[in-house]
Amino acid sequence: MSKVNLSQTMMGINFENPVLTASGTYGFGTEYNEIIDVSKLGGIVSKGLTLESRKGNPGVRLKETPSGLLNCIGLENPGVEKFITDYLPKMIKLNTKIIANISGNTLDDYKLIAEKLDLNEINALEVNISCPNVKAGGMAFGTDAKMVEKVTNTVKSATSLPVIVKLSPNVTDITEMALAAESGGADGLALINTLLGMSVDINRQKPSLGNVFGGLSGPAIKPVALRMVWQVFQKVNIPIIGLGGISKWEDAVEFMLAGASLVMVGTSNFSNPLAPLEIIEGIEKYCEKNNLSSVSDLIGLAQKGE
Amino acid sequence: MSKVNLSQTMMGINFENPVLTASGTYGFGTEYNEIIDVSKLGGIVSKGLTLESRKGNPGVRLKETPSGLLNCIGLENPGVEKFITDYLPKMIKLNTKIIANISGNTLDDYKLIAEKLDLNEINALEVNISCPNVKAGGMAFGTDAKMVEKVTNTVKSATSLPVIVKLSPNVTDITEMALAAESGGADGLALINTLLGMSVDINRQKPSLGNVFGGLSGPAIKPVALRMVWQVFQKVNIPIIGLGGISKWEDAVEFMLAGASLVMVGTSNFSNPLAPLEIIEGIEKYCEKNNLSSVSDLIGLAQKGE
Amino acid sequence: MKLITAKVINQVKIAKDQFVLRLYCPDIVLAAKPGQFITLKIHEQPLLRRPFSIHYIDKEKGYLEIFYQVVGRTTKDLSNLSEDADVSLLGPLGNGFTLKENSKALLIGGGLGQAPLRFLATELKLLNTEVEVLLGARHEEGLKNLECFMDQTGNIHCATEDGSKGVKGFVTEVLPDIIKEFKPDIIYTCGPIPMLKAIKEIATKSQILCQISLEKTMACGIGVCLGCTCKSKNDEKYPKVCIDGPVFWAEGVDIDE
Amino acid sequence: MKLITAKVINQVKIAKDQFVLRLYCPDIVLAAKPGQFITLKIHEQPLLRRPFSIHYIDKEKGYLEIFYQVVGRTTKDLSNLSEDADVSLLGPLGNGFTLKENSKALLIGGGLGQAPLRFLATELKLLNTEVEVLLGARHEEGLKNLECFMDQTGNIHCATEDGSKGVKGFVTEVLPDIIKEFKPDIIYTCGPIPMLKAIKEIATKSQILCQISLEKTMACGIGVCLGCTCKSKNDEKYPKVCIDGPVFWAEGVDIDE
Ligand SMILES: Cc1cc2nc3c(=O)[nH]c(=O)nc-3n(C[C@H](O)[C@H](O)[C@H](O)COP(=O)(O)OP(=O)(O)OC[C@H]3O[C@@H](n4cnc5c(N)ncnc54)[C@H](O)[C@@H]3O)c2cc1C
Ligand SMILES: Cc1cc2nc3c(=O)[nH]c(=O)nc-3n(C[C@H](O)[C@H](O)[C@H](O)COP(=O)(O)OP(=O)(O)OC[C@H]3O[C@@H](n4cnc5c(N)ncnc54)[C@H](O)[C@@H]3O)c2cc1C
Ligand SMILES: Cc1cc2nc3c(=O)[nH]c(=O)nc-3n(C[C@H](O)[C@H](O)[C@H](O)COP(=O)(O)O)c2cc1C
Ligand SMILES: Cc1cc2nc3c(=O)[nH]c(=O)nc-3n(C[C@H](O)[C@H](O)[C@H](O)COP(=O)(O)O)c2cc1C
Numbered sequence A, B: 001m002s003k004v005n006l007s008q009t010m011m012g013i014n015f016e017n018p019v020l021t022a023s024g025t026y027g028f029g030t031e032y033n034e035i036i037d038v039s040k041l042g043g044i045v046s047k048g049l050t051l052e053s054r055k056g057n058p059g060v061r062l063k064e065t066p067s068g069l070l071n072c073i074g075l076e077n078p079g080v081e082k083f084i085t086d087y088l089p090k091m092i093k094l095n096t097k098i099i100a101n102i103s104g105n106t107l108d109d110y111k112l113i114a115e116k117l118d119l120n121e122i123n124a125l126e127v128n129i130s131c132p133n134v135k136a137g138g139m140a141f142g143t144d145a146k147m148v149e150k151v152t153n154t155v156k157s158a159t160s161l162p163v164i165v166k167l168s169p170n171v172t173d174i175t176e177m178a179l180a181a182e183s184g185g186a187d188g189l190a191l192i193n194t195l196l197g198m199s200v201d202i203n204r205q206k207p208s209l210g211n212v213f214g215g216l217s218g219p220a221i222k223p224v225a226l227r228m229v230w231q232v233f234q235k236v237n238i239p240i241i242g243l244g245g246i247s248k249w250e251d252a253v254e255f256m257l258a259g260a261s262l263v264m265v266g267t268s269n270f271s272n273p274l275a276p277l278e279i280i281e282g283i284e285k286y287c288e289k290n291n292l293s294s295v296s297d298l299i300g301l302a303q304k305g306e
Numbered sequence C, D: 001m002k003l004i005t006a007k008v009i010n011q012v013k014i015a016k017d018q019f020v021l022r023l024y025c026p027d028i029v030l031a032a033k034p035g036q037f038i039t040l041k042i043h044e045q046p047l048l049r050r051p052f053s054i055h056y057i058d059k060e061k062g063y064l065e066i067f068y069q070v071v072g073r074t075t076k077d078l079s080n081l082s083e084d085a086d087v088s089l090l091g092p093l094g095n096g097f098t099l100k101e102n103s104k105a106l107l108i109g110g111g112l113g114q115a116p117l118r119f120l121a122t123e124l125k126l127l128n129t130e131v132e133v134l135l136g137a138r139h140e141e142g143l144k145n146l147e148c149f150m151d152q153t154g155n156i157h158c159a160t161e162d163g164s165k166g167v168k169g170f171v172t173e174v175l176p177d178i179i180k181e182f183k184p185d186i187i188y189t190c191g192p193i194p195m196l197k198a199i200k201e202i203a204t205k206s207q208i209l210c211q212i213s214l215e216k217t218m219a220c221g222i223g224v225c226l227g228c229t230c231k232s233k234n235d236e237k238y239p240k241v242c243i244d245g246p247v248f249w250a251e252g253v254d255i256d257e
């Protein structure tokens, strides 16, 4: 038996290990359960939910780029009601922590959806204020500190669940947004969402994506994500969930050393569905090798003495 | 003989083709002249120059990332005087367009260096307001619209040369910075400089780079650069030079279709010194295939009808 | 659906840039149906797994074959694999064709659209369905694999754009005649978009059932990323090629881009 | 300095994960000096070219050899190259060793630091310099290539950390004795940082000239990116390993990290 304690209690939740899967890249968890034992994950974040169901964007939604992926799904989802009736019951059976990712066009949307999801079966809410793929609201919330604080506050007031605010990287100063979320009452921060990017189809002489712009994810963005975790760790007192391009255990360790308490695997699930499990194993071995008795000893270790 | 006209007059300069090499990745042009015939390039941008010589940053300066490169050179350069006496004469012999890239800590620095470089032998100045690797000034200039306008204006007043302002991508709204440069009198814009990133050395449990943060370049950042060119093209009336991750002719065509009049090859020179020449050839063939008689027909073509 | 590391059994070069790769993966083979696909990955780069139709299976020997063309990085790397090399395989994925028994089926493949038809032909024959095959390509080089249909049918029609083999022109030019003679109950087709569009039209006019296999850039291949959409009459949802397809009833899908 | 596409002539596996690769590149070979290196690239990924010391050259036959260890992506891909494969080569790069004629030279290699020493030994012998070699590795597996020094010297000393070949321990433990016996005029060395540090100290104390070859992550390899810095007494500038090195006089460089 390993001597490394992989579990941590954070925001009142006891995570059995620090590796979760990211919103929009894991459906509602059941699909990947056919391939791997998802109960071994630290947790699963649902696809982004909105009040009403959404059809998502028309046209091409995906474009691969060097070590990256552009997407403009546009928050296609069944809506919060259907999530609760049709999807949540199946998610619960997966026997891991469940985080519901929520989006809205207005403050009121956020309030209503948070209220509806104030359920015992859900472990936390992740507030997406940063989706670049919806016309109204979305990113605007995530790039204005005052709005970040307001949205956070609105959700906090509407739920008894711990609230994680997921920040947009498309800002001049990420620490400003992080501090705003913290003063809005956030229990934790998730960073980062995708970078805004695009691709041009030189055959059609048109943007490759139906929505022109898309969100860039994958290993390409890891250096930016890591920098933001590092910067934010120096400023806030709430835990940070690090994500953006994590594909190997080494990446996850980098994020934790930079200040992340938990990490999430997104795009890499597509390339290698085993990635999250391999990462848990790798983190454990790394701790053993470095004589760390608990995974929490890693958090922010590389910041010591800086 | 090809029927495609690769040349364009822009900012009063006649560029024989639209492919230049980016600042900091081509030294002063003489080094690569041993390998390829640099007179075939559209132009060369010098390493970033400062008033006084600079030693650059201590410690590790480079770290490769997935499809990218982090650097924290820290503007090591011989200083403007020595550039003029020792390097410029050799650059002139290369028989291509010469653009001097300048940086400063204060407005006064920019003024003085621009004055000193107001020389016939130089075709244009490129104002770096976005270097993430120097402590004072540098990026701060590039992330504040008012400062962007001021710096641009300062340089414009100090020189008779065309002035290109090179923007930082580490901002919430790139068009705001572009418009500020335009109203400051910029003759052209270069975008983008590097994204601010970092890497952690999991063996040493310290940042990989001596300067903690570094600038991310290479194919990884192409989608972000392209998106910014697209956004800025819709807002400004001055020509745009596109760069960020260009390694193949297809990339260059993407940038031109999105709105760039010229492109620059940076990091890819390191991987493949032939890249700029291969790109010129590829653009020419693409124009031929698409029955475009002039390379300028490509500029912003993908924006038509959007 | 299984994720396994499959070993290369062997690889045969069929024509310029076209190969048939045989992979040992008994668990996937057991579950596979015609029209389904697998996704595979060899190296860290490129990022995403790549989808390929199941071309042929041998349940006893536990292998499947893919028939592919070298077009980019993954397919180039694939073509360099030799015996015993490892390939990460995820599959079988997608819905597959609806197999009609005791009937007459016309299988139409354009270019690499031939790939899923062999497995289909084999299974149809087991169901006592008579099979004819119509294949199109730019040039006869693209039709070198047609012999793989020989066991299932004697009747293979060909069209090439340059007339180097079979009729000169597109498959759609000979299609009306074949329909008239063979009188198929159902058409199964896979290939380039313009071909699929034209076939859908002809099938609709002739009132013949028609199933179309589509291709689309995929990230996950299992329905979670919601990226591989196509259009349909259904206003509520964009169908996903990876789970609602790749095979669609012709009338159920808009073939537009 | 030339940029060429070189063909693989052959490749020999020396030990576990260690190979000697022979590349045809007459133009580079003609210009090459001991201690210089080349950078190479095979695929699009990884992004940067990789530096390797010139291990051996044959001017008549127009080839050079590199001696490398598989540690990551490029070296893995290298080890899979077979005859006639293409490799993009840039070189020769760097300054090379300062060759002392008619003297006594001790060559010390740790791990893959052996690589540049063979070419050096060959050239020194031509200059009538007597050569002795001291090699260190973790385990005898790391010393399988030592025979390549046989033509240049009869005297090869070894040290392994686990004692599986030669003296048990580090090269620095046997170095004082060898210095006493052989009385070298100059030491040339390449290997891991702690070894170089220790050798520099011993050489300084013994007042023996000493040249050290350094490694550093490189982007351009030709002095334009200014990325491959090391430290020195010189306060004005950080030396660049790719053009001011990779070979430095021991007293001219700080070996610190
Ligand atoms: C369900 C499905 C089944 C398929 N079955 C087969 C098959 O049996 N045999 C076969 O050879 N191919 C098949 N394909 C296409 C195959 O997936 C692509 O050829 C492959 O992904 C190319 O990968 P690459 O890395 O070699 O090329 P890349 O470097 O990714 O691309 C090279 C070129 O091909 C284009 N391209 C890439 N992917 C696709 C795609 N999915 N559709 C159209 N163009 C593309 C790119 O735009 C680029 O121009 C199938 C695709 C799908 C979706
Ligand atoms: C001037 C010079 C000469 C060299 N000569 C030789 C030689 O003759 N034979 C030989 O086997 N190697 C030599 N090297 C080292 C060689 O360049 C690296 O082993 C190679 O770059 C690894 O590439 P990769 O893609 O296989 O590994 P990567 O995937 O890049 O790296 C794998 C691991 O090796 C580490 N690593 C990568 N590059 C270096 C480096 N430059 N120094 C230390 N660790 C590194 C990485 O941090 C990582 O842990 C030399 C390096 C320099 C600078
Ligand atoms: C296809 C796709 C869909 C996504 N959907 C959502 C979403 O609905 N809500 C959200 O907050 N983030 C969404 N994301 C962002 C990811 O959760 C994650 O923040 C981002 O992809 C960076 O991590 P990665 O590089 O590991 O993928 C999506 C990402 C992808 C690739
Ligand atoms: C090693 C290195 C040094 C650089 N130095 C400078 C510089 O001095 N001034 C400047 O404006 N940009 C500098 N840049 C940024 C490049 O000019 C370019 O904007 C950036 O690298 C993006 O392009 P690329 O992806 O093609 O490299 C440097 C980039 C690199 C990689």
Ligand code: FES
Binding pocket: C217, C218, C219, C220, C221, C222, C223, C224, C225, C226, C227, C228, C240, C241, C242, C243
């Ligand atoms: S590829 Fe992800 S849903 Fe189809």
Ligand code: FES
Binding pocket: D217, D218, D219, D220, D221, D222, D223, D224, D225, D226, D227, D228, D240, D241, D242, D243
């Ligand atoms: S590697 Fe670029 S200066 Fe040495």
